Amino acid sequence: MAARAVHGIGVPVKRKEDPRFIRGKGTYVDDIKLPGMLVMDIVRSPYAHARIKRIDVSKALAMPGVIDVITGEELAKANLAWMPTLMGDRQMVLPTDRVVYYAQEVAAVIATDRYRAADAVLAVEVEYEPLPPVLNPFDALKPDAPLVRPDREQKSNHIWHWEAGDKEKTDRIFHEAEVVVAQDLYIPRIHVASIETCGCVANYDPVTDKLTIWMTSQAPHAHRTVFSLVTGIPEHKIRIISPDIGGGFGGKVPVYPGYVIATYATLKHKKPIKWIEDRSENLQADSFARDYHIHAELAATRDGKIRGLRVRVVADHGAFDAAANPSRFPAGLFSVCTGSYDMQAAHIQVDGVYTTKPPGGVAYRCSFRVTEAVHTIERMVDILADELGMDPAEIRFKNFVQPHQFPYKSPTGWEYDSGNYPAALQKALETIGYQELRREQAERRARGELMGIGISTFTEIVGAGPSHTFDILGIKMFDSAEIRVHPTGAVIVRIGVQTQGQGHETTFAQIVAEELGIPVEYITVEHGDTDTAPYGLGTYASRSTPTAGAATAVAARKIREKARLIAAHLLEVSPDDLEWKDYAFRVKGAPDRHKTMQEIAFAAYTNFPLGLEPGLEAECYYDPPNLTFPFGAYVCVVDIDRGTGQVKIREFLAVDDCGTIINPMIVEGQIHGGLTMGMAAALLEEIVYDENGTMLTGTFMDYLLPTAVETPHWKTAKTITPSPHHPLGAKGVGESPTIGAPPALVNAVVDALSHLGVRHIDIPITPAKVYRILQEKGVAE
Template sequence: LEGRTDNHIYDWEAGDKAATDAAFAEAEVVVTQEMLYPRVHPAPMETCGSVAHMDPITGKLVIWTTTQAPHAHRTVYALVAGLPEHKIQVISPDIGGGFGNKVGIYPGYVCSIVGSIVTGKPVKWMEDRSENLMSTSFARDYHMTGSIAATRDGRMTAIKVDVLADHGAFNGVAQPTNYPAGFFHIFTGSYAYPVAHCNVKAVYTNKAPGGVAYACSFRITEAAYLVERMVDCLADELGMDPAELRLKNFLLPEQFPYMSPTGWEYDSGDYPRAMREAMRIAGYDELRTEQIEKRRAYDAGESNELMGIGISFFTEGVGAGPRKHMDILGLGMADGCELRVHPTGKAQLRLSVQSQGQGHETTFAQIVAQELGIPPEDIEVIHGDTDNTPFGLGTYGSRSTPVSGAAAAVVARRVKDKARLVAAAALECSADDLEWEQGRWFVKGDPDQGKTIQELAMAAHSNLELPEGVEGHLDATAVYDPPNLTYPFGAYICVVDVDAGTGVVKVRRFIAVDDCGPRINPMIVEGQIHGGLADGIGMALMEVIAFDEDGNNLGGTFMDYLLPTSMECPSWELGQTITPSPHHPQGLKGVGESATVGSPAAVVNAVCDALRIRHADMPLTPAATWRAMQGRPLRTDLAIE
């Protein structure tokens, strides 16, 4: 903070303050609630590390590193080291998970690079677990006060939010330049608020710096938690069922595309259908009946267990982003992709994004296979090496499928279009006379006269005379700049049992209905949802980096920073609806962070429902839950009273 007079970073707002204040002045009902989204950590299986080698003979710097954004790292290293980018190769192999923790550039990376440049020898840096938990990018630490204005019959008329964001020792967040608070202003969620306003103030503190970590999705996670907690607070104030209140205020399918009062253009959605599907799977009415019976048993002293039912509904904007108004450090967020079909019909797809376990090798091969008819097993997916892949800003914010997945579809269609011209030459007909079926071009009206994509790949490399202006070989490149974000959404229902004597919370059931558009690989999608739901249970019930009264971090080991295991997780009950995005060639939306965005509020809402209280901050540990039952909420981010 040298040279500064205070610890303020920014003061940012979105929406119409005057109109929002006017709506609150006229409101029949107003609810206000303070809440904390505490500091949590991604805790990837493998910590951050790198090996740098400056070859003194060739002058080339090769860096093997745990990064989610190899090309962005290379550009920064070029600027820092004063080397041209072609003299720097960044290789990111299997990195042991990322969750946003491995987007940024840490001092250890730079130290290994400088050490190798100075010594001419390979230099390795690898942090231990305590270093990872205490000094690398965290997420959240948002202190929020939300208010909803409504009519007495439950029609929501306005929402406003004030936020104090603790960014730690320096502003290490990787947000688009135009959005210092990320995408938090999507806090209107899935509801038809006529007006809204938010103000976000960020400050420096003596904690580790923040980042994009832990499915942060550019602060959408915090926004979704806030609005879903506030809707439950309003339901409590009105005495309405929280499902009924949501259904009464959802945006309707005919309202899309929808411009939110804070400036988001939602592309597509059918929120009531997803909500009703979740209620159907859960057996919602039967659950409420069971809850009444359990409450009677508790009140009669026949049971010490309380049952709670929590609902959350989220909409997130993913696929950052349109370069006209989104960048990171001045670098546009378009993604490159290259596709080469070899003479034998096998293919190589080169991506700018990096996988950390999302299944890119499978999913992206299937995207190309769907376009060209080449079997997925015949498509090699290459990523994670800046010398062998096109430029792009990496994998985070659920952007791989919406941006690079779109680039893969576009580049495959370009190959298909070129194959059509090759087919016209091979079949001695006009390209206009050809028709496509999966994997081959054929002459209209004569299906037997056709060529498969494999045959056309060989022909494109042969001595076949091609039309003027058509180059040989069957390959193409694409740089995809998305026209808009895509907007996945979902309806979640959580059922908990709370031991009133100990405060222990058990998640009995969790129903998740997600809409991420068409699913290229349903198993991979479900796997990502499973992981996100476990994340949500962890954040809601146990995860927090707490500090003592002297500011010391108390979450430096897994003895103190608790993570959920299979013991704490129920058997997930998943459902889906499908609403394709009009802004993606295949209608895909992205799903990597959806469950982490939507699940914490469902768990907290369920616990508050069981205890018949309006609010308690995460994590709802046994101590925090028991204290909440006594009307003495616990400050969960501090190890002091």
């Protein structure tokens, strides 16, 4: 074993999870089949807002294969008609009297198989009395607006008001400013649309009195706690297993009514219940992202120095505040919106509002609203550059937080850990040939062609989070790892986070390999089973490496410290005479006298020093001292078709800095994927409702995921600025590209049109939107 390569940090190790996936041997929730299993299917509302007058289940119940039809009235008797959301609001599981969004769950059919269940769903008769829908938050805030949530004490659709920064100072700066630019931006509702939809298999075993739920969950431990609180079942009698997850991106963080109904049904029928959404249900009723109406202002000097930022946001949260933000951050980490730029003051106000739309406000591959934040600042900086006639690269260099300013205290209170923004942008501009592109653009403009170059230099904020500020429903946002070294030097690692494709089974093994000098192939990583994995808050918001990655490194180092004592015993020297070098404990000055971790592990079970506990294992619950702040510089080149309004991405370069890179192959893959989702949000994806609140984008025919044809061949590069407080210097990367890409694209499209007086276009930038502008400016073909 010792002769084999360790394949620790920085090595593009092939993924350990892939052998099962490439053989079709992954186990996703829908692959689970238990004896006697029944299937659940859900009756959904055709109205956005209606009173339920009557539900008649008799025809459905009489159909072959139908076992049960569960309604809200029945759940109410078990005190399960409502459940808490992760934001401390409450949400209907099944309604007893009214529905508040299109496709809301109304009743659940339990049948012998999915064909019988689907037939029975159509036979459940529901009589509705339609009520007026409330489809945007501005209408919702009007005094005569219909009340979305009469169950609340507060008789308005306003949920909460939240502020960050220094209002007085910011107002003063704006009052004195030489230049102020302002812009309304709308970031529409979008949906993560992982290719696997959500679902569960809930199985109550009356013999052991234990409830096991296989669930599409990004946070199985947190969900177990919620389930225990909702059902009253003791937590040790609930086991939640996240098997292989077919993409998460934030959409598998919330608890959906379907999980709770399936759980109720297994408790009632004492048989396993499977519930798997179809795609329409997934798009229509699962948590959305964004839906932020933003008004932003930048104050600056005439020579382009930014002095202050003022932002007001009206946030549409749908019918229940089921966002998945840390408790103290109802608007997530939006206040990081001063971005990569040094300024004196900022003031942010956000108001959350109920509408008769599906609940949510989850991320879409984004750390708690940082996409909205980055979009705001990156657009505003370009708008300021346009106002002042400056180059968008020049204005960025002029305003960057400088490398010597780190750790940098932002005007809204964040402490950026490390960064080198000018270096990243410099690298991006040189790699893509910025000056040459500008020359080409001028030539093309002279010929009437529309070409644009867009820059985005974003700062991301990930790794939630330190316990002094970060919790979800009171549970602090630490994360965890347990490492056990077996006598032969093989290792099992269990972590509190949960992969959905990020490759944890590989990267976490590499961390342990690096810290212990054990080849990566001898290290198994397990996660996702609450009966075996240590408690953790799950994987989202790019938090796995910053939190559980750190926990893994710290636990491994605890093992190493114990191993030092055993090595000293074996080498008959004092522990202080040993140094850890080249993956072994070596006697200082006599490096050939050494013990590998494999030798030490064996001794830990066979020949340990007297008084030392046998075995070789450790755990760590890691409470991060700060968040980490990855960053990047993206440049995008687009051409616009004057005959159709189509935006064609000619080139896109992403320079990312996520600190220490554990597996460069995986990091690059994460960047490709994130860029694609960012591009999709910028150009294609939007959830649209008609005037009745009916969703018009409930299938993949109308909710547009990019194919390989629409997706450009991404180019990537990197700089490396380690995090000073993370044990490995790593920062997290999964979401940076989704955050950085949209403003780069929008800035490019606006740049292509800026000489015509265009300053802003809301996403998604559809061909129809662009063409209308071309017509208005008289350049449409």
